[in-house]
Each structure stands twice: as C-alpha cells, then as structure tokens.
Amino acid sequence: MMSAYIWSFPTAQKTGFFLCIHPLFFFLMSYCDTTSMKVFLVPNKDAADCPLWQKRVPANIPVALLSEQELPPVVRICRLPAVVESDGNFCRAGLAVVLRHIIQRTYDIDSSRKDVLELLGFKKTCLKACAEVSQWTKLCEISIPLAVENFIRKSIDHQGIPPEMLHLENKLGEPVHIHNDDKIRRQKLRQRTRNKNNNTKKASNGGAGCSDEVSDVTKDLNEEKKDSKNEEPTQEGSEGGAGCSAEGADVTKDLSEENKDTEGLSLELRTALSKLAVEQIPVVSSREQPSIRKVKTSDLPPLEHLFAEGLFFTLTDIVLFPCLHYFFVSLEDCQEHILKALPLLCRWYQRVQEVPGVKKAIVRCDIQLLNLPAPVPSSSVLFPSSVDNKDKKMETMDPYFRGGPRPTMTKLEENGISARFIPHPCCSSQEWSNLPVAVNPIEGMLSPERALRKQQQLDNIISIVTKLAKPGDTIVDFCSGGGHLGIVLAHTLSSCQVILVENKEESLERAKDRCDSLGLQNIWFLQANLDYFTGSFEIGVALHACGVATDMVIDHCIMAQAAFVVCPCCYGFIQNTVKYTFPRSQRFKSVLSCKEHMVLCRFADQTAVQLPAERRLIGKNCMGLVDLDRALAAEDHGYTVYVTSMEPDSCSPKNNLIVGTREQLNASTSMHNVTKDNNQTANTT
Numbered sequence: 001m002m003s004a005y006i007w008s009f010p011t012a013q014k015t016g017f018f019l020c021i022h023p024l025f026f027f028l029m030s031y032c033d034t035t036s037m038k039v040f041l042v043p044n045k046d047a048a049d050c051p052l053w054q055k056r057v058p059a060n061i062p063v064a065l066l067s068e069q070e071l072p073p074v075v076r077i078c079r080l081p082a083v084v085e086s087d088g089n090f091c092r093a094g095l096a097v098v099l100r101h102i103i104q105r106t107y108d109i110d111s112s113r114k115d116v117l118e119l120l121g122f123k124k125t126c127l128k129a130c131a132e133v134s135q136w137t138k139l140c141e142i143s144i145p146l147a148v149e150n151f152i153r154k155s156i157d158h159q160g161i162p163p164e165m166l167h168l169e170n171k172l173g174e175p176v177h178i179h180n181d182d183k184i185r186r187q188k189l190r191q192r193t194r195n196k197n198n199n200t201k202k203a204s205n206g207g208a209g210c211s212d213e214v215s216d217v218t219k220d221l222n223e224e225k226k227d228s229k230n231e232e233p234t235q236e237g238s239e240g241g242a243g244c245s246a247e248g249a250d251v252t253k254d255l256s257e258e259n260k261d262t263e264g265l266s267l268e269l270r271t272a273l274s275k276l277a278v279e280q281i282p283v284v285s286s287r288e289q290p291s292i293r294k295v296k297t298s299d300l301p302p303l304e305h306l307f308a309e310g311l312f313f314t315l316t317d318i319v320l321f322p323c324l325h326y327f328f329v330s331l332e333d334c335q336e337h338i339l340k341a342l343p344l345l346c347r348w349y350q351r352v353q354e355v356p357g358v359k360k361a362i363v364r365c366d367i368q369l370l371n372l373p374a375p376v377p378s379s380s381v382l383f384p385s386s387v388d389n390k391d392k393k394m395e396t397m398d399p400y401f402r403g404g405p406r407p408t409m410t411k412l413e414e415n416g417i418s419a420r421f422i423p424h425p426c427c428s429s430q431e432w433s434n435l436p437v438a439v440n441p442i443e444g445m446l447s448p449e450r451a452l453r454k455q456q457q458l459d460n461i462i463s464i465v466t467k468l469a470k471p472g473d474t475i476v477d478f479c480s481g482g483g484h485l486g487i488v489l490a491h492t493l494s495s496c497q498v499i500l501v502e503n504k505e506e507s508l509e510r511a512k513d514r515c516d517s518l519g520l521q522n523i524w525f526l527q528a529n530l531d532y533f534t535g536s537f538e539i540g541v542a543l544h545a546c547g548v549a550t551d552m553v554i555d556h557c558i559m560a561q562a563a564f565v566v567c568p569c570c571y572g573f574i575q576n577t578v579k580y581t582f583p584r585s586q587r588f589k590s591v592l593s594c595k596e597h598m599v600l601c602r603f604a605d606q607t608a609v610q611l612p613a614e615r616r617l618i619g620k621n622c623m624g625l626v627d628l629d630r631a632l633a634a635e636d637h638g639y640t641v642y643v644t645s646m647e648p649d650s651c652s653p654k655n656n657l658i659v660g661t662r663e664q665l666n667a668s669t670s671m672h673n674v675t676k677d678n679n680q681t682a683n684t685t
Contacts, residue, residue, distance in 0.1 A: 077526070601626055
C-alpha cells in the first residue's frame with residue numbers, strides 16, 4: 001500500500017480552513033472513492049496540538065499525524081504533498097503529480113471507472129506540464145491556492161479582489177477551442193435551427209427562451225425527445241487538459257437514471273456530463289443534413305465555456321472548486337460587491353455542483369455550499385490580461401529591431417562578445433561491453449544506432465562528473481527521462497547517492513525496473529516537476545534539458561551551491577516565464593533586447609545534420625551565444641564556468657556542455673578568458 005504525506009497548517013479559525021493542499025487532496029480522494037492509500041498529515045508545531053486538523057477529513061479515509069522528523073528519507077528531499085511506493089525509494093511529489101497519480105491508480109484498480117480517468121483530459125495531459133510553462137498548472141498549484149490563503153489570513157475590510165481571481169475570471173470568458181469541435185458545433189446549429197422552426201410554429205409560447213445554463217441555445221424538450229429516436233448528436237475531441245475520446249462521446253436518446261435531470265440542459269453541458277457517466281454510453285453514428293454540412297466552419301455557433309478549461313470537467317475543476325468555495329465563504333459582508341465582478345466564477349461554481357461525482361464528494365467532505373446569485377458583471381473591472389496584451393503589442397513595435405541572426409551576432413561582436421568553446425577537458429570512453437546489460441542505453445528501449453550515440457553522450461558527461469565527484473556526494477540527474485545517465489553514474493560511482501528527477505511517470509518507472517534488475521541500492525526516484533525537489537546535493541547533471549529546463553537546472557544548482565554539468569536542448573522553446581527572463585546575464589542584457597535574444601534561440605535549433613553546412617554553422621554559433629549568456633549569468637553568482645562540445649560532434653546536433661564549479665579552476669576555463677576564434681568554433685560543427 002502506498003503512503004501519502006500532506007502538510008496540514010490551519011490558517012483561519014473562523015473557517016476551519018487549512019493550507020489549500022489539505023482540502024484539495026481529500027476532495028479528489030472522495031470523488032474517486034480512493035481508500036487504498038495511507039494518509040499522513042504533517043503539521044507544524046502549532047498545528048500538532050490543534051483539533052482543527054480532524055475537520056474536513058472524510059470519515060472513510062484513515063488519517064494519522066506524522067512529524068517532519070518521522071518522514072521517510074526520500075520524502076524529506078521534496079516539497080509536499082508526496083506519495084511513496086512501499087519499497088521506499090520511489091516518490092511522487094507536487095500537487096498535480098500526486099493528484100494525477102491518484103486518478104490513474106483508481107482506474108488501474110477498477111478499469112470500469114472511466115469517469116475518473118476522464119479527469120486527466122485529452123491524451124491524459126491535464127496539469128501534466130510544470131507551472132513554469134503551463135498557465136493552468138500555475139493557477140492550480142500556486143496562484144489560486146496562495147491567493148485564497150492570503151485572502152483568508154488578512155483582514156477582508158481593506159482588500160480588493162485578488163488579481164489571480166480576476167485572471168481566472170478572464171480565462172473563463174475566453175472562447176472554447178477543443179480538438180475536432182466541428183461536430184458539436186454543427187449539432188448546436190442543428191438544434192438552434194430546429195428550435196427556431198418550432199418557435200415560428202408556436203408563436204404563442206413567445207419562444208423557448210434561454211436558461212441560466214445556456215446563453216445561446218433555446219430548447220424544446222418535447223420535440224427533441226421525438227427527434228432523438230432517429231437522430232442523435234455525436235461529439236469527438238477535446239483540448240489539452242479537457243479530454244474526450246470517441247467512446248461515450250454522444251448524447252444519446254436513453255439517458256441513464258442518474259442523469260435524467262440533465263435533459264433540460266444545453267447540448268454542451270449534456271455532452272460534458274455524458275463523459276462522466278460510470279457506464280459508458282454507446283456510440284451512435286449519424287449524418288448531418290445537407291443544409292448543416294454545407295455551413296462553413298467560421299459560420300458555426302461558438303461553444304459555451306462550461307468548465308475551467310472549456311467544455312469538459314477535468315482535474316482542473318476538482319482542484320479549483322474547494323479553493324473557490326472557501327474564497328466565497330471568506331467574503332462575508334463583501335460578498336455582493338466582489339461577486340458582481342466575478343459573474344463567470346459564480347456560474348462555474350454553481351455548474352460544478354451539478355456533476356454527480358462532485359455532489360458525492362461535497363457530502364463526504366462536509367462542505368456547506370453557498371447559494372450564490374448570478375450578478376451582472378461590473379464594467380469597472382479591468383482584467384490583467386489587457387495590460388499584458390498592451391506590453392506585447394509595444395514589444396512587437398520596436399523600431400530598432402532587425403530580424404535574422406546575423407544582425408544580432410554582429411551587434412554582439414561589436415561589443416566584444418562571440419561564441420567561444422574550449423576543448424573537452426577529459427573525454428574518455430566507458431568499457432560498455434564490460435558493464436551489465438541493464439546499464440547499457442540499449443536496455444532503455446533505444447535502437448542500436450541511437451544507443452551508440454547515447455553512449456557517446458554519456459561518456460562526455462561521465463568523464464567530467466567522475467573528476468568532480470567525491471565519496472559520499474549526492475548527484476542529481478535532472479530531467480532524467482529513462483535514467484540513461486543516472487543509472488551509469490549510480491553503477492560507476494557506488495559510493496555516491498544518485499537521485500533521478502523526472503516528471504514523466506512511464507520514463508521513471510522504466511528506469512526503476514532497470515535499477516531493480518541491477519540491484520542498485522544507491523539510487524532514488526522522484527517523479528516531480530523540478531521546483532518540488534528541495535534536497536541538498538553536490539553535483540547536478542542534465543542531458544538534453546529542454547528549453548527553459550536548462551536554466552531551471554542551473555538555477556537549482558546555484559541555489560544549492562553545487563557543481564553542474566548540463567547539456568541543453570530545444571533552444572527554440574526558450575521563452576520568458578514568471579521566474580526567468582532573457583537574456584540571463586548582465587553583460588548580454590546591456591547589449592541585446594529580449595526579442596533579439598529570442599532570434600538567437602530560434603536559430604540555435606537549426607543544427608540538424610540534413611541542413612546545409614552554412615546554416616548548421618550559424619546554428620552552432622547561435623547555440624554558443626545562448627549558452628555563453630547562461631555561463632556568464634552563473635559567473636555573476638561566483639561560479640567558474642566554461643562551454644565545451646561533446647565528442648564526436650556526430651553524437652548529437654545539440655552537443656554543447658555547460659560546466660560550472662565553485663572551485664577556482666584553471667583561469668583558461670573561465671568564459672571571460674576563453675579566446676577561441678570563429679575558425680575554431682566552425683571546426684566544432
């Protein structure tokens with residue numbers, strides 16, 4: 001049986017509310033009927049003696065208190081919540097990762113619970129990306145929980161509406177874009193046309209009117225029931241984080257008993273709720289009438305934004321519902337004023353309550369629902385996004401910007417900055433034929449050709465790490481994937497502790513299987529987004545860390561005062577985020593704008609072997625400049641850093657290595673003193 005560990009800090013006596021992680025966790029467990037997990041609440045000193053920790057805990061979930069000192073070692077290196085396997089060396093950490101695992105585990109135990117699996121959304125991607133690159137993960141893991149907690153902690157009298165709430169309100173007003181939504185929109189057009197014809201015949205009724213749930217679609221239930229015998233709407237597709245499969249995608253003529261109350265709802269809502277039925281609805285194929293088929297996609301009616309991410313109810317809604325509930329509870333006398341500015345959130349709050357699984361979870365978690373009005377939005381409210389769009393517009397109007405990489409590289413050269421590399425200081429090859437089969441990358445489901453290139457990449461990094469490592473050191477393999485690098489390090493450096501950090505569960509499980517076959521005892525596995533790793537370590541490594549992940553790894557190493565050996569990748573994915581802006585170093589910032597730096601990033605990806613040699617050379621130079629900026633940024637924090645290329649060049653188009661230490665290396669390795677000319681740079685391509 002797995003064990004789950006959650007922080008439990010009471011924040012407000014008047015609501016009995018805890019740091020938002022607490023109710024979110026139990027709300028999902030109640031929704032999923034999960035009881036196959038031991039749950040430990042980890043209170044701070046003040047909360048340990050407080051009886052409030054027992055509140056909001058469903059009676060069917062056994063819960064115990066545990067001090068921080070009693071946490072398993074693998075849990076102490078990460079931020080809670082966390083879930084640990086029974087063997088104690090595989091940990092999942094972070095709100096989104098843990099909640100997604102509970103959903104998947106529920107389905108694995110009972111494959112009939114497809115309604116639970118649907119919470120993971122289209123292609124199971126809901127809240128899968130880290131908060132640094134995903135707006136929804138950031139909202140669910142960080143922004144909204146912290147905004148609610150801060151709002152409850154402070155005096156309400158002198159507070160305005162949290163900006164995070166206004167941002168979420170604005171998100172609910174965005175158009176719905178889902179995968180292959182054409183069919184649902186044509187069903188909506190058919191329904192609208194049918195109702196319009198019925199209204200013409202029944203003028204005495206004054207129209208079938210719009211309900212509060214649907215703003216655009218009128219209804220005639222009697223006519224709809226007659227038509228449903230021969231003609232059934234179908235739907236396919238979804239958006240990332242709002243799943244939809246072909247199975248159960250239609251609104252059928254025979255509604256189940258538990259969903260009879262949805263007959264008066266909109267097409268969108270009935271379609272969305274049909275996804276959450278425990279018994280899957282059979283697919284009924286139909287063909288639209290010619291008059292409907294010939295309508296242009298641009299002329300089809302838009303879909304209504306029902307739930308957080310669009311049309312379908314997902315994990316995002318599960319996370320946000322308890323947060324928004326306690327926010328509304330805390331408003332007290334300010335409720336009427338604030339709700340006028342949040343009409344879409346009010347409607348969303350009421351709509352989520354109609355989901356069958358939510359009704360059950362509400363009862364189990366003893367949540368006392370509020371009957372919120374549906375106020376008219378206030379015209380005085382300004383949403384933050386309008387400011388963001390203005391800034392973006394101003395950025396695109398930069399009169400001094402010149403496109404293409406050559407003007408940018410020339411500008412840097414005029415200021416004494418050019419791409420520079422040093423020869424690889426200590427490249428040596430492993431005797432792969434003498435190592436156990438499970439250590440070889442080919443065991444990680446790679447083709448022989450790719451496995452050979454992977455061996456060459458590993459040789460370049462391992463030779464450097466071996467020189468840096470000392471007995472007893474902890475080495476963290478960030479963005480570890482299938483563990484190719486970490487497994488070799490754990491086998492080669494048996495006196496060191498190795499930790500694999502990766503957010504893809506399937507990759508990390510594959511790495512664990514390989515380590516189990518080797519019997520390695522000096523390796524841990526942490527499935528988490530990088531920010532959730534908080535342990536101390538001496539060396540950080542990463543092989544092909546994608547985009548901003550390279551900067552996150554280097555930043556983590558700097559905060560831990562650890563050495564780092566990082567191979568960047570996917571330069572074209574680099575973008576400004578909440579924590580990271582580009583250029584990174586003060587020297588580059590004094591010369592380049594963000595837009596000019598992004599030109600370098602885009603062209604740095606043009607190093608594929610099938611490209612012309614001249615373009616590859618430009619790509620290699622752009623790679624060198626982007627990584628030089630990263631190296632100089634680390635030197636601003638007291639590191640000695642150099643950039644080199646892996647050998648042979650053919651081992652990867654992305655073959656740069658950024659190596660940083662806090663010890664004073666030979667002065668020739670500092671990026672301020674490297675003086676390789678462009679001809680030598682060209683030879684590395």
